Amino acid sequence: MTLPYALPPGRDDATEAADVADVADVILSEEHLLVTTERRAIERVVLQKVIVTKRQTITVDVSHEEIRLTREPLARGTVVQTDTRPALHEPAVMILHEEHITVSRAIVPVERVTLTTTSVPERLIVKETIRHEEIDVDVEPRGLSTTHQGNREAT
Numbered sequence: 001m002t003l004p005y006a007l008p009p010g011r012d013d014a015t016e017a018a019d020v021a022d023v024a025d026v027i028l029s030e031e032h033l034l035v036t037t038e039r040r041a042i043e044r045v046v047l048q049k050v051i052v053t054k055r056q057t058i059t060v061d062v063s064h065e066e067i068r069l070t071r072e073p074l075a076r077g078t079v080v081q082t083d084t085r086p087a088l089h090e091p092a093v094m095i096l097h098e099e100h101i102t103v104s105r106a107i108v109p110v111e112r113v114t115l116t117t118t119s120v121p122e123r124l125i126v127k128e129t130i131r132h133e134e135i136d137v138d139v140e141p142r143g144l145s146t147t148h149q150g151n152r153e154a155t
Contacts, residue, residue, distance in 0.1 A: 030132030047115045064098030
């Protein structure tokens with residue numbers, strides 16, 4: 001250990017180190033940003049089926065039977081077979097038909113809807129002001145003729 005002044009007789013570096021007990025320790029601290037994430041609910045989503053009604057118009061072709069009377073004059077002397085003509089006193093009966101529309105409903109699956117969640121990563125920038133400590137030492141200058149421990153002059 002080199003001292004800036006001369007040692008008096010009978011003292012060595014170890015004795016002087018014991019005398020220099022005025023040591024001031026200063027612990028410096030600084031702030032660090034500790035950023036964590038927490039998971040919290042932000043929205044509740046309910047998947048619900050709703051019945052929506054709408055008018056639907058469909059054109060359907062239908063048919064029906066009608067009687068058409070066609071008369072043909074017979075030429076004189078035309079022979080008509082008797083087994084194909086009706087009896088004179090019995091009426092001729094025909095049954096007419098028509099098509100009717102029948103409406104029914106059928107529930108048919110048309111689409112599957114699935115509700116899932118996905119985690120979408122994104123980057124957010126965190127800006128904070130942090131502090132730290134520094135040492136500021138005020139040193140008072142000594143003159144060249146300043147003495148230390150008695151009559152010794154500093155060199």
